[in-house]
Amino acid sequence: MRLRTKLTLFNAISKLVIVILFVLLVPVLIRNISSNYVDSKLIKQKNKLLQIVKSRGIETYIENGEGYGSYLPLKEEYISLEDVDPDYFSDTIKLGKRSFSEGDTLEYRILSHTFKVKNKNYLLEIGKSVDTLDETSTPLQNIAFQVLLGMILLTILADQFYSNYVLKPLRLIIKTKLVGQKFPNFHSYRKVRTTTTDFEYLDISIHKMMETIADKFHKEREFISNASHELMTPISILQSKIENMFEEEDINDELKVRLLEMQKILNRLKSITKTLLLISQIENEQFLKEDKVSVTDLLQDVYDEISIRLQEKNISYDISVPDNWNFVNINKFLLFNLFFNLINNAIKYNREGGHINITGTAGHDNFMISIADNGIGIDANAMPFIFNRFKKFRQSLQQDSFGLGLPIVKSIAAFHDIEIEVVSEKDAGSTFKLILPATLVVIA
Amino acid sequence: MNVLIIEDEKALAQELEIFLTNYNYICEVCFDGASASEKIATNLYDFILIDLGLPDYDGLDLLREAKKMDTEAAFIILTARAEITDRIKGLDLGADDYLPKPFSLLELQSRMQAIIRRKFGVKNNIIELGGFLIDLTNRTISYYNSVVNTITKKEFDLIAYLILHKNRTLTRMQLSEHIWGSVINNDYDSNYIDAHIKNIRKKLNAFAPPDWLETVRGLGYKIKINA
Numbered sequence: 139m140r141l142r143t144k145l146t147l148f149n150a151i152s153k154l155v156i157v158i159l160f161v162l163l164v165p166v167l168i169r170n171i172s173s174n175y176v177d178s179k180l181i182k183q184k185n186k187l188l189q190i191v192k193s194r195g196i197e198t199y200i201e202n203g204e205g206y207g208s209y210l211p212l213k214e215e216y217i218s219l220e221d222v223d224p225d226y227f228s229d230t231i232k233l234g235k236r237s238f239s240e241g242d243t244l245e246y247r248i249l250s251h252t253f254k255v256k257n258k259n260y261l262l263e264i265g266k267s268v269d270t271l272d273e274t275s276t277p278l279q280n281i282a283f284q285v286l287l288g289m290i291l292l293t294i295l296a297d298q299f300y301s302n303y304v305l306k307p308l309r310l311i312i313k314t315k316l317v318g319q320k321f322p323n324f325h326s327y328r329k330v331r332t333t334t335t336d337f338e339y340l341d342i343s344i345h346k347m348m349e350t351i352a353d354k355f356h357k358e359r360e361f362i363s364n365a366s367h368e369l370m371t372p373i374s375i376l377q378s379k380i381e382n383m384f385e386e387e388d389i390n391d392e393l394k395v396r397l398l399e400m401q402k403i404l405n406r407l408k409s410i411t412k413t414l415l416l417i418s419q420i421e422n423e424q425f426l427k428e429d430k431v432s433v434t435d436l437l438q439d440v441y442d443e444i445s446i447r448l449q450e451k452n453i454s455y456d457i458s459v460p461d462n463w464n465f466v467n468i469n470k471f472l473l474f475n476l477f478f479n480l481i482n483n484a485i486k487y488n489r490e491g492g493h494i495n496i497t498g499t500a501g502h503d504n505f506m507i508s509i510a511d512n513g514i515g516i517d518a519n520a521m522p523f524i525f526n527r528f529k530k531f532r533q534s535l536q537q538d539s540f541g542l543g544l545p546i547v548k549s550i551a552a553f554h555d556i557e558i559e560v561v562s563e564k565d566a567g568s569t570f571k572l573i574l575p576a577t578l579v580v581i582a
Numbered sequence: 583m584n585v586l587i588i589e590d591e592k593a594l595a596q597e598l599e600i601f602l603t604n605y606n607y608i609c610e611v612c613f614d615g616a617s618a619s620e621k622i623a624t625n626l627y628d629f630i631l632i633d634l635g636l637p638d639y640d641g642l643d644l645l646r647e648a649k650k651m652d653t654e655a656a657f658i659i660l661t662a663r664a665e666i667t668d669r670i671k672g673l674d675l676g677a678d679d680y681l682p683k684p685f686s687l688l689e690l691q692s693r694m695q696a697i698i699r700r701k702f703g704v705k706n707n708i709i710e711l712g713g714f715l716i717d718l719t720n721r722t723i724s725y726y727n728s729v730v731n732t733i734t735k736k737e738f739d740l741i742a743y744l745i746l747h748k749n750r751t752l753t754r755m756q757l758s759e760h761i762w763g764s765v766i767n768n769d770y771d772s773n774y775i776d777a778h779i780k781n782i783r784k785k786l787n788a789f790a791p792p793d794w795l796e797t798v799r800g801l802g803y804k805i806k807i808n809a
Contacts, residue, residue, distance in 0.1 A: 370662035371591055374684035378597035381687045385604065385750065394751075395800050401755050408684055424667075442735065443765060446774045446781075478765055 142305050149297045150290075157286045164279045173247065177231050180249040180264050187217070187262060188253065196255045213244055214267040222261045228252050236265060245269070307332030307341070315344050359418050366415035373408050380404065413542045417527075420472065420549040427554065429470040433463040433507070433579070436470070437496060440477045447485045451492070459498030459507060462581050468554055476550040479543040480509045480570050487568070488513035505579045512567035521562065554578060583698075585629040587611045588618040588644070589660065590636050598631065601687040615639020622648045627655040629694060632677075634661040634668060642671055649676045656697045660685070688756055689763070692746055709745055709807070711794045714786065718742055725789035732785045736761055740778055744795070744805040753802040779803060 190198060199206040205220030216236070228250040237243040246265030253260055310330045327349075330341045380401050383389060389397070419425065437457050441448075448455050465473060484494045488511050495510045516524060525548040528541045551558050555575050562568035585607045589595040592613060599609045607629070612618040615636045622630065630648065634641030645657060659672045662683040669680050679693045699707065699719070707718040715724045721738050723730040733741075739761050744752060754775040761778075779795070786792040796804045 367662055370683040371594070374662070375591060375594045375597065377684050378594060378601065378687050381756075382597050382600050384753075391800070398753055398755070398801060401753060405755050405759075443762065446736070446777050450774065450777050475765065 141308065142301055145301045145305075146294070146298050150294050153290045153293060157283070157290055160286065161279060161283045164282050168278055176247050176266050177249075180231060180247070180266065183217075183264050184249055184251055184262060187219075187264075191253075191255060196258075196260065200260070209238075213238060213242060214269075216246070216263075216265045218263045220261055222252065222259050224257075224259045226252060226259060226261065228261065233268065234265075304334065307334060307337040311337065311341050311344065315341070315348070319348075359421055362414050363418040363422065366411045366418065369407075369411045370415075373404065373411065376404055377401075377408070410542065413546060416475075417542075417545060417549045420553050423553070425469045425472060425553065427467050427469050429468050430464060430466045431468070431470050431473075432461070433459050433465055433498065434461055436465065436474060437477060439474060440481055443478060444481055444485065447482070448494075451485060451488060451490055453485055453488055453491070454493040455496075456493065457496045459496060460500075460581070463498060463505070464580050464582055465578060466580050468578055472550045472553065476547050476556075476572075477509075479547050483543055484509055484511035484513065484568070484570075487511070487515075500581075501573075503576050505574045505576070506571055507574065508569050508571040510567065510569040515564040515566050515568055516560070516562040517564055521560065524560065583607045583628040584626065585609045585631065586618065586621060586625070586627045586655075587631045588615070588636065588641075589631070589633045590614060591633070597687070598690075601691070605691055615641075615644050618644060619647060622653060622655075623651060627653070629697075630655045630657050631690075632657060632659055634659060634663055634672070642668070642675060645672065645675050645677060656694075656701065658690070658693060658697075660690075686756055686759055688743075688747055688752065689760060692743065692760070695746055711745075711805070711807070712792060713790050714792065716741065716745065718745065723786075725786075728789070730785065730789060732788075733782065737778055737782050737785075740775070741782065741795075741805075744803060745807070748805050748807040751798045751802050751804045757802065775803075 199219050200221065203221060205218065207216065207218040209216035229252065231247065231249045233245060234248045235243055235245050236248070245268045247268060248263055248265045251262045253262065307330050314328070314330070327345045330337065332338055332341070380397055383397055384394060434457065437459065441455065441457075445455075481494065481496075488494070492512050496507065497510070498505065498507045500506075525544050526541075527545045548558065550556075551572065556578070557573040559571040559573065560568065561571070583606075585602055587595050587598050587602075587609055589598065589611070590613050595611045595613065599611055602609050610621065610625070610627075612621060615638045618632075618636075619639070630653075632641050632645060636644070641659065641661070645659070648655070648657070656678040657676065659669075659677045659680045660683060661668065661680075669682075672680050678697050681690060681693065698704070704719065709716045709718065713725055714730070717723070721742075723733055723738070723741070740757060743757065743760050754773070757775045779797075783792060783795065786795075794805055794807070796806060798804050
């Protein structure tokens with residue numbers, strides 16, 4: 139999930155939770171507010187009544203010791219005044235039930251207050267119906283919910299808009315600096331414009347890291363290239379010396395055998411150096427891709443070079459690639475070596491009397507050429523490393539390989555944008571599938 | 583044949599001189615571009631072997647300069663700079679061949695022979711060996727009136743290389759370098775040479791035993807031709 143989506147989701151959910159909590163709290167709050175409001179109103183009414191008693195005398199309400207009572211027609215409010223026992227005292231506001239002569243029992247918020255006039259103790263009660271209080275809370279709750287929901291939608295939109303804006307540099311960094319970058323050929327640095335210092339730092343750090351990687355990679359390639367070049371001359375001198383010594387008259391056969399051993403070792407050094415140089419030349423893109431050759435012709439060339447090896451192991455070799463397939467925009471020398479190495483491996487890691495099948499199939503927007511053998515296969519543990527330089531996992535019968543065959547294949551394939559898929563089962567065989575982009579093959 | 587060797591690596595220049603002298607070339611050696619330039623201006627050579635990486639000269643400049651002097655010499659570039667562009671430039675400037683280091687001296691001799699054949703238009707290059715006629719120009723082998731047409735390209739290459747270096751033992755290494763030189767090989771197994779020789783013998787045996795193709799025990803193969 140992307141950061142922006144996560145932020146928006148979090149914002150929306152957290153706000154919704156808060157609103158729901160608030161809406162649930164509304165009745166309690168309203169009850170609290172309205173009871174405060176009612177209480178203050180009751181006190182005001184009490185004060186007003188006491189004022190009247192003071193100025194006009196208790197007789198206004200009570201004559202002949204008969205209590206005073208008054209209520210609204212629907213009994214939402216009532217006032218009562220009566221004389222009580224001189225020792226009785228009350229000054230409270232609380233909930234209570236009162237019943238009327240008609241038989242109604244209603245719940246009220248009741249103010250009770252005792253006061254003395256002319257040595258007589260009076261109790262004043264002012265009540266306000268609670269039902270009228272509760273009735274207001276439900277509509278309030280609804281309104282609150284609607285208003286808040288609207289506000290939330292607005293803030294979510296605002297959040298969305300702002301996070302979109304503020305995260306734009308991050309998106310740009312990911313899009314231009316990370317996605318679709320082909321290692322190690324990074325594009326030149328272009329600053330991502332942002333006022334957020336964190337992103338600025340991220341941008342420059344990524345750039346610096348990539349620069350370091352590219353630099354190291356470049357240096358490694360340069361080193362391999364220089365080192366192999368530098369080794370060529372001394373190897374050449376040694377080779378010439380050995381070749382000349384071979385023809386010296388006073389060198390006996392025993393010495394010649396030892397010279398031959400030296401030649402073998404020198405040859406090994408030479409092959410390794412030449413191969414490393416080739417890989418570095420491919421990686422430095424020093425080859426042209428302008429050749430055109432029929433696929434079957436190229437495979438036939440490989441066959442001509444390699445037939446003696448097939449014959450030695452009595453391996454059958456079958457090519458079923460359409461005759462009208464032609465490689466274009468390729469380097470013939472390199473592709474020849476790619477197939478040579480793959481087929482050579484298929485022979486080397488095969489059994490006496492085994493077989494090798496080379497099949498070409500056209501895909502939806504690509505072409506596939508697979509090289510399948512029924513040889514010794516590749517161990518599953520070794521599979522991730524088979525394209526690494528100098529790794530030798532499959533102990534071939536002859537120990538004369540130095541583990542650069544597949545790295546050459548990999549470099550040549552990458553140079554031509556060819557994908558390689560390997561399927562292998564121990565003791566059953568391996569299949570190397572080359573997936574060629576449509577630009578490399580024309581059918582003619 | 584006069585050969586000028588321009589090579590700043592003295593040890594290599596010396597080996598080139600020893601080898602070519604054995605093949606009856608008359609050699610002169612220069613270790614830098616300046617003295618080479620002088621020698622080219624005053625002497626006539628059939629071959630000029632030129633190293634591209636000279637201390638005082640770019641080998642390609644020297645080649646350009648020498649070509650201007652209208653020399654008849656054939657130029658072979660020897661270089662450790664195996665850059666593709668160098669190769670193209672060198673051949674464009676009129677070099678006759680290009681040998682990247684490290685190369686086998688035998689390969690050098692084989693290239694020089696090829697140039698000689700090309701330059702002097704050698705038509706009749708037929709060797710007679712135990713009744714077999716081996717035509718190096720048309721690449722055919724015949725036994726009296728019948729053509730041996732079972733010999734493959736690789737097999738003929740081997741025979742031709744052994745004939746070129748007649749009376750000399752060629753190791754399996756040298757032979758495989760010659761016939762598989764263009765392949766960047768993952769292994770340095772040269773045992774397949776034996777298989778090729780076995781095939782050649784079998785095919786020729788159908789006509790007559792090719793005793794001239796000798797196995798030198800533990801070392802390699804040789805074709806003996808008495809001068």
